Amino acid sequence: xxxxxxxxxxQCRSGAFTGYTAAHCAGFVQANICILPRDWxxxxxxxxxxxxxxxxLLATSEPGSWHLDALGADIxxxxxxxxYHVFREGEFAGEFGDLSEFWRDDFVTFAMxxxxxxxxxxLEDGLPLRYLERGSVxxxxxxxxxxxxxxxxxxxxxxxxxxxxxxxxxxxxQITSRFPNVHGAPVHLGDPAAIGVDLTRRYCDxxxxxxxxxxxxxxxxxxxxxxxxxAAARPPIFITHAPSSMLVTDxxxxxxxxx
Amino acid sequence: xxxxxxxxxxQCRSGAFTGYTAAHCAGFVQANICILPRDWxxxxxxxxxxxxxxxxLLATSEPGSWHLDALGADIxxxxxxxxYHVFREGEFAGEFGDLSEFWRDDFVTFAMxxxxxxxxxxLEDGLPLRYLERGSVxxxxxxxxxxxxxxxxxxxxxxxxxxxxxxxxxxxxQITSRFPNVHGAPVHLGDPAAIGVDLTRRYCDxxxxxxxxxxxxxxxxxxxxxxxxxAAARPPIFITHAPSSMLVTDxxxxxxxxx
Numbered sequence: 001x002x003x004x005x006x007x008x009x010x011q012c013r014s015g016a017f018t019g020y021t022a023a024h025c026a027g028f029v030q031a032n033i034c035i036l037p038r039d040w041x042x043x044x045x046x047x048x049x050x051x052x053x054x055x056x057l058l059a060t061s062e063p064g065s066w067h068l069d070a071l072g073a074d075i076x077x078x079x080x081x082x083x084y085h086v087f088r089e090g091e092f093a094g095e096f097g098d099l100s101e102f103w104r105d106d107f108v109t110f111a112m113x114x115x116x117x118x119x120x121x122x123l124e125d126g127l128p129l130r131y132l133e134r135g136s137v138x139x140x141x142x143x144x145x146x147x148x149x150x151x152x153x154x155x156x157x158x159x160x161x162x163x164x165x166x167x168x169x170x171x172x173x174q175i176t177s178r179f180p181n182v183h184g185a186p187v188h189l190g191d192p193a194a195i196g197v198d199l200t201r202r203y204c205d206x207x208x209x210x211x212x213x214x215x216x217x218x219x220x221x222x223x224x225x226x227x228x229x230x231a232a233a234r235p236p237i238f239i240t241h242a243p244s245s246m247l248v249t250d251x252x253x254x255x256x257x258x259x
Numbered sequence: 260x261x262x263x264x265x266x267x268x269x270q271c272r273s274g275a276f277t278g279y280t281a282a283h284c285a286g287f288v289q290a291n292i293c294i295l296p297r298d299w300x301x302x303x304x305x306x307x308x309x310x311x312x313x314x315x316l317l318a319t320s321e322p323g324s325w326h327l328d329a330l331g332a333d334i335x336x337x338x339x340x341x342x343y344h345v346f347r348e349g350e351f352a353g354e355f356g357d358l359s360e361f362w363r364d365d366f367v368t369f370a371m372x373x374x375x376x377x378x379x380x381x382l383e384d385g386l387p388l389r390y391l392e393r394g395s396v397x398x399x400x401x402x403x404x405x406x407x408x409x410x411x412x413x414x415x416x417x418x419x420x421x422x423x424x425x426x427x428x429x430x431x432x433q434i435t436s437r438f439p440n441v442h443g444a445p446v447h448l449g450d451p452a453a454i455g456v457d458l459t460r461r462y463c464d465x466x467x468x469x470x471x472x473x474x475x476x477x478x479x480x481x482x483x484x485x486x487x488x489x490a491a492a493r494p495p496i497f498i499t500h501a502p503s504s505m506l507v508t509d510x511x512x513x514x515x516x517x518x
Contacts, residue, residue, distance in 0.1 A: 042301040045308065049316055050329075057308055070309075070407075148329075177518050180439070259436050259518055 002026060005072065005248040009080040015097060018082050020244040022116060022137075029182075029253055030246035031058055031071065031111040032223040033081065034230060035099075035239040038063045038106040043151030047229060048110070050148040054157060054225035056181045058249075061109040068111055071249040077109050083242035090234035095242055102239065113182035114223050114246060115160060117253040121175050127168050131208035137244070138162050139207035140222055144196025145187075147225060155229035158203060158222040159187060159195070163215040172218060181256045188219040195219065206243075261285060264331065264507040268339040274356060277341050279503040281375060281396075288441070288512055289505035290317055290330065290370040291482040292340065293489060294358075294498040297322045297365040302410030306488060307369070309407040313416060313484035315440045317508075320368040327370055330508035336368050342501035349493035354501055361498065372441035373482050373505060374419060376512040380434050386427050390467035396503070397421050398466035399481055403455025404446075406484060414488035417462060417481040418446060418454070422474040431477060440515045447478040454478065465502075 005025045011017035021030055036044055041063075048055035059070040061077065068075045078099040086093045086102060096102070115138065119129055131138060138160035145157040164172050169189060177185040188195050199209050199217065203224065211217050230238050241247065264284045270276035280289055295303055300322075307314035318329040320336065327334045337358040345352045345361060355361070374397065378388055390397060397419035404416040423431050428448060436444040447454050458468050458476070462483065470476050489497050500506065 042304065045301065045304045046319055049304065049308070049319060060305055060308060180517060258439060 005250050006074060008248050009072070009075065012082050013076060013079040018097060021082060021246045021248050022244050025248045026120065027253055029058070029249045029251040029256060030114055030116045031249055032114050033077065033239075033241045033247050034110045034112070034226060035077070035107050036110070036230070036235060037104065037237065038108055040152070040233070040235045040238070041108040043153055044110060044226070044230065046150035047147070047153040047226065048112070050150050051225070052180070053184055053187060053221035054147065054223065056113040056183055057110060058113050058181060059111045063108050064105040066103070066109070068109060071111055071247070071251060073250070075247070077247070078103055081241050081247055082245040085240050085242050087231060087238050087240070089236065090231040099239060102237070111247060112223055112226070113256065115183055115220060116246070117182040117256060118176045118179045120253055121179065122172055125171065125175055127164065127172055129162065130210070134208065136208040137206065139199070139209040140203040140224060141192070141197045141199070141201070141219070142203045147229065152233040153229040155225070155232050157187070158225040158228060159197070159219040160207065160222045161199065161209070161217050161219050163211040163217050165215055169216050169218055176220065178257045178259050180258055183220050183223070186218045186220050189216055192217060264509050265333060267507050268331070268334065271341050272335060272338040277356060280341060280505045280507050281503050284507045285379065286512055288317070288508045288510040288515060289373055289375045290508055291373050292336065292498075292500045292506050293369045293371070293485060294336070294366050295369070295489070295494060296363065296496065297367055299411070299492070299494045299497070300367040302412055303369060303485070303489065305409035306406070306412040306485065307371070309409050310484070311439070312443055312446060312480035313406065313482065315372040315442055316369060317372050317440060318370045322367050323364040325362070325368070327368060330370055330506070330510060332509070334506070336506070337362055340500050340506055341504040344499050344501050346490060346497050346499070348495065349490040358498060361496070370506060370508075371482055371485070372515065374442055374479060375505070376441040376515060377435045377438045379512055380438065381431055384430065384434055386423065386431055388421065389469070393467065395467040396465065398458070398468045399462040399483060400451075400456045400458075400460070400478070401462045406488065411492040412488040414484070414491050416446070417484045417487060418456070418478040419466065419481045420458065420468070420476050420478050422470040422476050424474055428475050428477055435479065437516045437518050439517055442479050442482070445477045445479050448475055451476060
């Protein structure tokens with residue numbers, strides 16, 4: 001049964017829903033979340049501007065506000081995700097279902113597009129994403145490609161890998177090029193070593209590394225890139241969504257298409 | 260004779276070139292410039308993120324730095340434009356050919372794409388821009404459409420108008436959609452009154468207002484929008500390019516195409 005994002009967020013808020021959001025509210029944009037103190041927000045905004053592929057910013061809140069009106073009229077970012085990860089001085093400090101006790105008047109929320117949107121567009125066009133059939137996600141890798149630094153933030157580009165036949169690869173490039181706000185076109189195809197990737201060594205063991213014999217790996221910029229850059233900068237506190245526990249917005253994926 | 264942007268910037272720097280940049284360095288991206296104190300920069304970055312059509316940000320400098328390496332290796336933003344407009348408390352305070360005497364350690368430079376790039380793409384596709392033949396620019400209008408506020412910045416959307424036959428209008432929408440970093444697709448077509456525009460009343464009398472009997476006016480977001488919003492916020496000082504005296508960058512227009 002497909003429920004509306006507003007209903008799913010209400011279930012998160014009440015504590016009734018605590019699972020992964022990936023398989024829910026098909027057709028609606030899901031967003032990566034990063035919450036930072038205002039002192040750390042300017043450099044993050046700049047980092048996103050300079051690295052739009054890994055950090056495709058959809059909306060930024062007012063300091064202290066838990067609303068994100070651009071993504072849904074009733075959003076309470078403190079409670080509308082199934083789970084959050086809190087980091088102190090760059091170190092993981094726990095998973096929580098509600099941020100009310102952590103909330104500060106100077107918190108700024110950044111919401112960024114995620115690959116769930118373009119994966120739906122790929123599936124709708126008939127392209128196979130076999131890791132989804134296996135209940136997994138795309139493999140994540142750290143590259144030797146540096147992002148463009150901004151103030152205190154710097155770090156390597158992280159990527160997700162999806163394998164395709166040559167003709168499907170061309171089609172996947174065309175389709176994802178239409179969605180710059182959810183990572184857009186791939187950043188690399190073919191030889192993983194050219195960007196410093198060994199397919200057997202996934203970042204934090206996340207996702208599926210299989211590439212078939214006649215397939216080519218395509219690499220897209222990954223939303224874990226800004227999270228790693230922020231952790232390395234060690235702000236006193238920052239908060240993200242828990243893995244696969246995203247903000248489900250009222251925007252339709254098709255609204256993000258640039259052409 | 261076509262000279263390279265680096266040579267044109269050197270001529271600006273030495274004072275040998277003081278004219279309009281529009282007809283020079285065909286094929287290279289020209290940029291709107293806004294220079295603000297660091298205290299006023301976060302809100303401006305946010306304003307650009309929330310209003311990407313009028314404020315398509317190409318690059319942002321480090322505070323105090325006069326370099327913009329993303330747009331050209333040798334840029335000295337204090338001297339590489341033919342002329343600058345300096346504003347104090349939101350009021351015009353004079354036109355200058357060199358900013359050295361005004362420079363502050365906390366100045367942040369914002370460079371934004373401008374419509375010269377998509378006009379070249381329209382011309383290359385054979386679409387007529389008759390105001391150019393008449394030595395003019397596209398008409399500029401203030402609309403009743405509000406931009407999305409960010410901190411101290413708010414104000415109306417300003418637009419440029421270009422008239423086309425119906426078939427050329429469709430083609431113009433397709434072509435400019437490929438260039439989101441230079442205002443992208445139009446924001447409106449047809450009835451000017453629907454966005455509060457009277458074609459006989461141009462903003463500051465800028466540009467050409469003619470629409471032929473079988474033509475449809477198309478309206479694009481205009482780079483004067485952020486300039487008006489910043490002036491209304493009355494920062495102690497801000498600096499822009501003088502009209503039609505842009506930063507000529509080393510980027511090719513075709514590098515900005517999204518598809």
